[in-house]
Every structure is written in structure tokens, then in C-alpha cells.
Amino acid sequence: MKKFTTAQFLNFALGFFGLQFAWQMRIILSGPVTENLGASPFIYGLIWLAGPFTGMVVQPIVGALSDKTVSPLGRRRPYLLGGAIIASLALWAFPNSANLWIAAAMIWIIDACINIAQGPYRALIPDVVPKEQCSLANSYISLAIGLGSVVAAGTAPFLKWAFDYQMSIESQFIMGAVAFTLAMIWTCITIKEVKQAKAKAVQAPNFLTSLKDFFALSPEVGKICTMQFFTWIGTMCMMIFFTQYAIHTVFCVPDLTTAAPTVKEFYESTIVDATNFSSICFAVFNLVCFLVAIPIGVLAAKYGNKKIHIISIITMIAAFLGMAFFKNHITVAALMGLSGIGWGSICALPFAMLARYIKKGTEGSVMGIFNIFIAGPQVFVCTLVAWIINKCVFDMGSDAINYHWDYAFLIGAACLAVAAVITAKIKEA
Helix, strand or coil, X not given: CCCCCHHHHHHHHHHHHHHHHHHHHXXXXXXXXXXXXXXXXXXHXXXXXXXXXXXXXXHHHHHHHHHHCCCCCCCCHHHHHHHHHHHHHHHHHHHHCCCHHHHHHHHHHHHHHHHHHHHHHHHHHHHHCCHHHHHHHHHHHHHHHHHHHHHHHHHHHHHHHHHCCCCCHHHHHHHHHHXXXXXXXXXXXXXXXXXHHHHHHCCCCCHHHHHHHHHHCCHHHHHHHHHHHHHHHHHHXXXXXXXXXXXXXXXXXXXXXXXXXHHXXXXXXXXXXXXXXXXXXXXXXXXXXXXXXXXXXXXHHHHCHHHHHHHHHHHHHHHHHHHHHCCCHHHHHHHHHHHHHHHHHHCCHHHHXXXXXXXXXXXHHXXXXXXXXXXXXXXXXXXXXXXXXXXCEEEEECCEEEECCCHHHHHHHHHHHHHHHHHHCCCCC
């Protein structure tokens, strides 16, 4: 297998650049849309369960199916293209939902289809990239995730700043849909998969057998999965709740789920400003991820994945603690940038740690099972953490209440600390 050049790595990562448009719109803007339809913090958390449930069910199944799929498009590409097209239709429909039930259904479709595309895309790395370059390939994926998120999150605030044009939420979701579909079409056209004969030769076992074989790969696999579990509890505490934190904690907008239309109208411009601020913070967060992605891969190759990952996670812990206690706009944006270092590592190094244990022909199945330890933690965040926030109500005066959205960062920091300790126990050859 020939080594990849820089140009090939950049082309390979382009699909993830488009995928991030869809995912970023989902992260930043789903809160304002569902809250406007009457979702409390706990209901909002339950809607977010779409991600982990579809991730735990869809990715293992699709990953295993893609290992043995025989089609004119190849093994992985049918899932990349199909997931992108269906998700794009749901992205268009979501902000136009007539009620909360329809909005929730669209979220589930979006998340399921992103997972349909994402698992096989990750499986393409050990498929087509030499084993010694897998860490670097995952770093380029991190680079694409960072850059795609920067452009997706930063477009609306930039247009407002440069041209005094406020891009509507509906337009931002359409932008995400178009970018996702076009990027996946480009990937399907330009990436050559393994020969079809090899794909036919693979006999994929059932899920329970795959799960048993997965943990039998090495004693270190269990540690990597446990590390990933706690890492993603911490990460999703920020991903899920940051926009609501920006609106209600940083910009001091009271809870409006049961407010009268006149009260909602009074806060409308503040919510737009807060949402733009959240987009800027996510742009800064992902810009840092973009800037550190390749250096993290280079440093990991020199000093080991484990050491670099621990340092990166510690920076994220410090950022989360800062956001729990400091609400100044500039400070919060800077701390989001600091946490981007951890995100750059999370998007690459755990996958690189696992890649060394993957057997040829089981790439999709292994990545699908590994995704359980990314999706599973989100159930904890969407239920227990959302419930804690829902119970932590305080009076703002004048019959207005609010929630302690900042508590998500304290819980996230604690879970990331556990992940760092577990990472230290992983043995690297």
C-alpha cells in the first residue's frame, strides 16, 4: 500500500469537512429551535438522545454491513452518499417544524444519517491508508473537523459583522445540507476503495461475536474504550449545553419555555446576539482544533499518543472549570479556544490508539463498536446531566427563573479528569 501524500490526505478529509457543516448546525442551533417550541432543559436533553441511540445502534450495524457490502459504488461509499442525502433533507425540514414532535423526529433522522455516513468514513482510514500513517490520517480528519466547524459556525456572525446581514436559522441549516451532500459526492468520486474481490471474501460475524472479538484484540482495548467513555461524557456536556449556556448564563436571558409571546419578542434580539456569540465561540473552539490537529499528530508520533492526549485533556479540564466560574464574554471565548486543544486530540488520538489493533477486513465493525463508547456516554449527559440542570432553578426576580447551565462544565471537567487518569494506565508499545 503506497504512502499518502499531503494532497491525498487533504482530499481524503474533505468529506468530513462537509459532514461538520451538518453536525455544527445541529449542535449550535437545535437548542434555540426546540426551546422556541416549548422544550425544557430535560426535554431538550431527551431530544439529544437521538445522537447516542442512533450512534449505538446504527454505527455498529452499518459498520458491519459495510465490511461485506458488494455494490457498484464499493463497500463504504453507498453509506456515505445515502446518509448525506437523507440527512440533508431532514436538515432542511428541522427548522421549519410545526411542533416539537416533528422537530424531535427530524433530529433523530439527522443524527441517524450522520452516523450512517460517519462510521464507514472512519473505516476508510485503515482500508486505504498505510498502517504507519493512520495517526496522521486521523489528524487530518481532525483538521477537517476543525476547519469545517469554523466555517460553518463563523459564517452567520461574519455576515452580520461584515455586511450587517443576519443569516436566518433556516438558511444556516440549508447551508449545512448543501455542504454535507456536495462533500460526500466529492469523496465518493475521488476515493478509491479496496478491490471488490477482497470485500466479498470477508465473512462478517454476528454482533455478539464481533463484540467478543473486539475486546479480545488486546487488554489495552478495554482501557481505550473506558477512557473514551469518560472523555465523551465530558465533551458532550459542553457540546450539548453550550448554546443554552451562552443564551441564559452569559447573556442572562431568563427561561422562556412558558413565557408569553410578548416576553419572547422582548428578548428576541438578545437571543440572536447570544446565538451569534455561541457560533463565534464554536468557531474559535474549532479554529484551535484546526491549528493544532497536525502538530498533535506529529507530536504523538514522536512522544507517543498517550502523553500528548493526557496533556490535551488537561487543557480542556482547565477551560471547563474557567467557564463554570467566569461569565465574561471575552473570557468565555478564550476558554473555548483553549478547550479546542483537547478537542483536536479527542478527534484523532483515541482512534489512532485503537487502529493498531484492528484486523484487516473488520475495520467497519470495529469502528462501529468503538462508537458505542462515544454514543453511550451521551445517554448519561442527555438524561442525568439534563435532569440535574432542570432541577437547579434560581430566581432572577420579577417572576423570572433560570437554570444553572454552567453546572454542565463542572460535571464535564470531573469526567475528563477520570479519562486522563485512565489514559495514563494505557500501555503503548
